[in-house]
Amino acid sequence: xxxxxxxxxxxxxxxxxxxxxxxxxxxxxxxxxxxxxxxxxxxxxxxxxxxxxxxxxxxxxxxxxxxxxxxxxxxxxxxxxxxxxxxxxxxxxxxxxxxxxxxxxxxxxxxxxxxxxxxxxxxxxxxxxxxxxxxxxxxxxxxxxxxxxxxxxxxxxxxxxxxxxxxxxxxxxxxxxxxxxxxxxxxxxxxxxxxxxxxxxxxxxxxxx
Amino acid sequence: xxxxxxxxxxxxxxxxxxxxxxxxxxxxxxxxxxxxxxxxxxxxxxxxxxxxxxxxxxxxxxxxxxxxxxxxxxxxxxxxxxxxxxxxxxxxxxxxxxxxxxxxxxxxxxxxxxxxxxxxxxxxxxxxxxxxxxxxxxxxxxxxxxxxxxxxxxxxxxxxxxxxxxxxxxxxxxxxxxxxxxxxxxxxxxxxxxxxxxxxxxxxxxxxx
Numbered sequence: 001x002x003x004x005x006x007x008x009x010x011x012x013x014x015x016x017x018x019x020x021x022x023x024x025x026x027x028x029x030x031x032x033x034x035x036x037x038x039x040x041x042x043x044x045x046x047x048x049x050x051x052x053x054x055x056x057x058x059x060x061x062x063x064x065x066x067x068x069x070x071x072x073x074x075x076x077x078x079x080x081x082x083x084x085x086x087x088x089x090x091x092x093x094x095x096x097x098x099x100x101x102x103x104x105x106x107x108x109x110x111x112x113x114x115x116x117x118x119x120x121x122x123x124x125x126x127x128x129x130x131x132x133x134x135x136x137x138x139x140x141x142x143x144x145x146x147x148x149x150x151x152x153x154x155x156x157x158x159x160x161x162x163x164x165x166x167x168x169x170x171x172x173x174x175x176x177x178x179x180x181x182x183x184x185x186x187x188x189x190x191x192x193x194x195x196x197x198x199x200x201x202x203x204x205x206x207x208x209x
Numbered sequence: 210x211x212x213x214x215x216x217x218x219x220x221x222x223x224x225x226x227x228x229x230x231x232x233x234x235x236x237x238x239x240x241x242x243x244x245x246x247x248x249x250x251x252x253x254x255x256x257x258x259x260x261x262x263x264x265x266x267x268x269x270x271x272x273x274x275x276x277x278x279x280x281x282x283x284x285x286x287x288x289x290x291x292x293x294x295x296x297x298x299x300x301x302x303x304x305x306x307x308x309x310x311x312x313x314x315x316x317x318x319x320x321x322x323x324x325x326x327x328x329x330x331x332x333x334x335x336x337x338x339x340x341x342x343x344x345x346x347x348x349x350x351x352x353x354x355x356x357x358x359x360x361x362x363x364x365x366x367x368x369x370x371x372x373x374x375x376x377x378x379x380x381x382x383x384x385x386x387x388x389x390x391x392x393x394x395x396x397x398x399x400x401x402x403x404x405x406x407x408x409x410x411x412x413x414x415x416x417x418x
Contacts, residue, residue, distance in 0.1 A: 041334060043252035120389055121333035124326070125250060130391055137390040162401070165382070168390075169405060172381035173374070180329055180388055181346040181377075182339055192371070196378060196409035203408035206401065 026078070028054040029061065033075040037118030042072065042125045069128040076119055076132035086144045092151035093198050096170050099144060100190035103174045107185065113178070120179050141167050151201075162206045169197040169206075235287065237263040238270065242284040246327030251281065251334045278337040285328055285341035295353045301360035302407050305379050308353060309399035312383045316394065322387070329388050350376050360410075371415045378406040378415075 032053035036045040050071055051058040065071045087098035107113045123130040141164055148163035157166075173193045177183040200206060241262035245254040256277055260267040274280045296307035316322045332339040350373055357372035366375075382402045386392040409415060 043334065117333070121330070123389075123391065124330035124333065125252065133389070134391040138392075141390075165401060165405075168382055168385060169402075172385040173377055175385055175389055176377060176381040180332075180342070180384055181350075182332065182343040183347075192374060192415065193378075196374075196405070196414040199409040199412035199414040200405035203412065205405040205408040 025054075025056055026074070029056055029065070029071065030075045030078045032056075033071050034115045034118070037072070037075075037122065038114035041118065042122035042129070045072070047071070069126045072119075072122050072126060072129045073132040076129065076136050079115070079119070080136045080139050084143070086147050088147070088150065092147065092154075092156045092201065093194070095147035095151075096166075096197050097191060097194040099147065099167065100170050100174065100194040101187060103171050104185050104187060104190045107174075107178050117179070141171075148201075157201050158204060158207045160208045161201065162208055165206050166197055166201055169200065170194055234263075234265055235283070238265055238274070238280065239284045239287045241265075242280050243324045243327070246281070246284075246331065247323035250327065251331035251338070254281070256280070278335045281328075281331050281335060281338045282341035285338065285345050288324070288328070289345045289348050293352070295356050297356070297359065301356065301363075301365045301410065302403070304356035304359070305375075305403040305406050306400060308356065308376065309379050309383065309403040310396060312380050313394050313396060313399045316383075316387050326388070350380075357410075366410050367413060367416045369417045370410065371417055374415045375406055375410055378409065379403055 029050060032050045033045070035053060036049045040049070045068060047058055047061050047068055050056075051061055054061075061067075061071065065074055087095045087102075089095050089098055106116070119129070119133055119136075123133040144167035145163035148157060148161060148166050151157040152159055152161065152163075170193055173196075174185050174189065177185050177189075238259060241259045242254070244262060245258045249258070254277060256267055256270050259265075259280055260270055263270075270280065274283055296304050296311075298304050298307055315325070328338065328342055328345075332342040353376035354372035357366060357370060357375050360366040361368055361370065361372075379402055382405075383394050383398065386394050386398075
């Protein structure tokens with residue numbers, strides 16, 4: 001699908017757009033969605049709020065995003081369109097520890113935590129947000145598997161290792177505490193989670209059989 | 210605090226009540242809350258709905274539970290008041306595997322999964338539900354640590370092991386998929402999660418230092 005960077009072009013969620021007016025509009029709308037989710041949560045978010053806070057007319061929002069679910073899903077798509085790459089410290093131990101610390105750091109202040117928290121909450125209310133959240137995490141964890149692929153190349157992990165499971169294992173105890181059990185997380189917990197995933201990797205617990 | 214089992218007695222969330230009319234009322238109200246959460250989610254649940262589906266008058270619900278947040282929190286308290294005990298298979302490996310399989314089984318059909326899912330979702334909307342969810346999981350995981358305590362007695366784990374971390378590690382990758390990334394879970398994933406937690410335990414990754 002080709003699209004031109006004009007204001008009337010349909011959005012192309014999940015694809016990168018060139019800079020320009022449409023990209024700026026999309027970013028302004030995304031910012032308004034995030035602030036609305038942070039302030040009111042998904043049940044309290046309205047298209048009117050997004051229009052007021054983005055300066056984009058309500059009819060444009062409906063035409064290009066379809067409505068609230070489309071707005072939230074596109075904000076999640078944009079969150080996945082960053083250039084983040086996983087750490088490359090030279091060892092699996094260092095990379096897993098760094099990954100775990102990045103999770104802890106990203107939730108260390110409530111302002112930074114509000115967007116991901118709002119997305120996880122919205123996924124319980126909207127099937128389309130749930131699909132976008134699934135796609136976001138699937139892509140993010142797949143990016144993380146680069147650290148396991150390099151470990152395999154260095155002979156630190158077995159060639160038949162389930163790399164997707166390893167990187168999820170590092171984050172899982174941290175995200176469990178943030179989003180479900182609502183317990184604090186800290187650097188010591190990040191170290192513990194990374195050490196456990198490393199030990200399980202070395203013991204072959206993630207190898208496919 | 211003493212209380213008599215009459216309909217006008219204040220509820221005592223988190224404590225077991227004797228059978229009788231109040232316990233039956235509380236259970237009927239809990240069932241109505243669960244079906245309402247399953248059907249409409251927290252944002253769609255109303256005290257009217259609970260009154261209609263429990264047969265308990267709205268004014269009684271307000272007087273005894275304070276309102277919607279209190280109703281949801283008490284339903285969560287009741288969920289934690291069961292007699293469930295963790296498995297005791299004779300080995301840490303067997304116990305962790307059994308724990309993981311119980312998680313998978315509890316989400317294997319959508320009817321069984323609807324109540325826990327609704328509680329996790331409600332915690333994003335209500336501070337009181339969040340506190341009740343935190344208390345539920347804290348108590349549940351503490352119950353699970355019996356399997357680690359027995360492993361320590363058998364010499365399968367170190368005496369300074371962080372037992373709370375071990376039992377959370379078994380569930381975390383499964384609950385991550387159910388509630389956050391929305392990926393399927395199955396028996397193979399349960400085995401993998403248990404095997405990883407066991408290997409990390411044996412390697413000392415959960416030992417306090």
